[in-house]
Amino acid sequence: MTRILVVDDDPHLLRALTIALGARGYRTSPATDAVGALRAAADAPPDLAVIDLGLPDLDGITVIESLRGWSTAPIIVLSARHDETAKINALDAGADDYVTKPFGMGELLARIRAALRRAAPAEEQPVVTTAAFTVDLAAKRVTTAAGETRLTPTEWHLLEILVRHPGRLVTQRQLLQEVWGPRYEKETNYLRVHLANLRRKLEPEPSRPRYLVTEPGIGYRFVPDPPAG
Incomplete structure (x- = not known):
């Protein structure tokens, strides 16, 4: 219960x-x-x-x-x-x-x-790996060079949405609707706070994000590492 x-x-x-x-x-x-x-x-x-x-x-x-x-x-x-x-x-x-x-x-x-x-636990999904961190979508686990990184449920949900759409722009409205609901389409401050927290935990240089990129006034994008070779 x-x-x-x-x-x-x-x-x-x-x-x-x-x-x-x-x-x-x-x-x-x-x-x-x-x-x-x-x-x-x-x-x-x-x-x-x-x-x-x-x-x-x-x-x-x-x-x-x-x-x-x-x-x-x-x-x-x-x-x-x-x-x-x-x-x-x-x-x-x-x-x-x-x-x-x-x-x-x-x-x-x-x-x-x-x-x-x-x-709630996610269905089994692949592992997303970058040079800075690894996201295990099945286990709902994020690791960096320092070890496992604890995320709040909301931080996890935002990260999960972004990494499931690599390279694609996810609009502020989409994120707010999916994470908080349709009544929160204008609460962009929610996104600013939680994305800043994610960057502090995952980005090598949080002030110059490499992976969790802002498209000013529009939304956010997960930018994966380019293919090797």
Whole structure:
């Protein structure tokens, strides 16, 4: 049974989330503050986390960063903060999605299903190899000269889409629709943050990307190494 860590300091919302998720077959680990959330995650590692940023003891960003230190489970942020900076900070800390309050329960549940699908094991596929990194699409594993590189589920999904279309331009709209859904076609800041993170992890020179190339204002392209000889 899929376990979801649910963190919110509003007891009424926390109860509503717990009931809604339980009714759909999810097992929940509820918490009202950051310390309780981290303790609950340590006791029973979650398959996904839903985290409010406005917690009474520590900011939700701290919880995200702490979880990202050892877990690749998808993280969905719940927050009343609507400004772009808050979204970028949460995504940069390791969140995979951002839902602003008030929100519809149906929408949140759809986001949870989508995040869990992205994190599910992929069907067996070939290995994509470059001089800088290797992507094993079947095992959902990326390695560099330094060893295996941990990616968040969203980072993995973006990389997977790009490497499955070597040399082809994948538009911002295509990536946003496939990874986050049609309502996020204009959230290009999501792409900027996650592609920057991927480059830091995979590119020999992240500021001058060789493999994960931006086509300004249009989209992104995976550029494989030229054939030997």
